[in-house]
Amino acid sequence: MREMTTTARPPTTRGATILHADLDAFYASVEQRDNPHLRGRPVIVGGGVVLACSYEAKRVGVRSAMNGGQARMLCPDAIVVEPRMDAYSEASDAAFERFRDFTPFVKPISVDEAFLDVGGAEHLFGPAKETAAQLRTRVLVDVGLPLSVGVARTKFLAKVASAQAKPDGLLYVEPGRELDFLHPLPVEVLWGVGPVTAEKLHDHGVDTVGALAASERADLQGFLGPHSGRHLRDLANNLDPRPIDTHRRDRSMGAQRALGNQIRTREELRRELLALAEKVVARLRKAERVARTVTVRYRTQEMRHESRS
Ligand SMILES: [Mg+2]
Structure with a gap:
């Protein structure tokens, strides 16, 4: 392995x-941005299940993915809006x-x-x-x-x-x-600590990242399993196993533009493409880079994605 x-x-x-x-x-902020009546008020997006909620609603315990009925009980004066994807x-x-x-x-x-x-x-x-x-x-x-x-x-x-x-x-x-930043925080902030792992840690008196970092590795591995025990202890000590700049491997530069719903002629699309190409090339020049592969991605009205390289 x-x-x-x-x-x-x-x-x-x-x-x-x-x-x-x-x-x-995010969704709730877009709603508050677009409708001044919602600003400063508890907003819930989605009636059945809460897709998002404003900070005014979070303050009284409403959370994403919560059942709508439960959310309205917690926050009876919430304004529920339909999502606008x-x-x-x-x-x-x-x-x-x-x-x-x-x-x-x-x-x-x-x-x-x-x-x-x-x-x-x-x-x-x-x-x-x-x-x-x-x-x-x-x-x-x-x-x-x-x-x-x-x-x-x-x-x-x-x-x-x-x-x-x-x-x-x-x-x-x-x-x-x-x-200094990490150690006073609760163990829940660590990647890989969900409700089950958090409960196990609390049961063993490990509440903060600092306490986790100071725990004996063997003890942690005993109740969390060998992989998880070592991984979380490393994270708590800020030893991140992943290379820092993974995303540099797929170096790319791009530009995009939404064209809206009206039908465009081939000539109009050519002009759009040219403008996007100009934009990308200007960035390349600015960054003093050369590139090899040109990829064009587009999305149709039916939300179908296509690309050509
Ligand atoms: Mg967010």
Whole structure:
């Protein structure tokens, strides 16, 4: 088993340039953006199951994936709205376009979440912490949505940091101070700690990441299993087994544009394609890169995806 022999490694000595950008209460924020009456009020998206809820609803215990009836009991004055997937998809595209204005190294995790490596962009936007602040402003001003960002030397820490920064916040984990940040947090912040593992840990008196880091490996492996025990203890000590810049392997630069619903002539599409190509090439020139493969992806009205390379 290859994974058993993987050696965990400490973060490199380079600076904290990994951003985890996460739109806050995404669907609910789009609804509040588009309807001023919803601002400052508890909003639940989806009637049957809660797809998303605003922070006003979260405050009284409403959560995503919760049953709608239970959510309304917790929050009787909540305004329940039907999801508008087209609006969310458009907002997501607009936010990701802003992300790509700052760096070509954008790794999408979901419609409202991505990792960005801004290590190569410091001459353009300043240190990563400032880039993160600029990114938040751009998304708020141009797209109208609150974005929380975590900045750290590893993806894992950047993600933990963005969650701690919410709502509408920025958290920078200073290189060398990672354990000071991580150890006071509850074990639930670690990847791989779900409700079952969390309960086992609490049963053994392990409530914080610091307590987990200080636990005997053999003890942890005894009640968590050999793999999970070692993996979580490594994470708690900030030993991240994954290479830091995996996403550099598929280096690519791109540009995209939504064309709306009206039918376009071949000539119009050629012009769009040319404009996109110009945009990509300008970025390549700016970054002093060459490229090999050109890929065109498109999505039809029926949401069918196609691509040609
Ligand atoms: Mg989010």
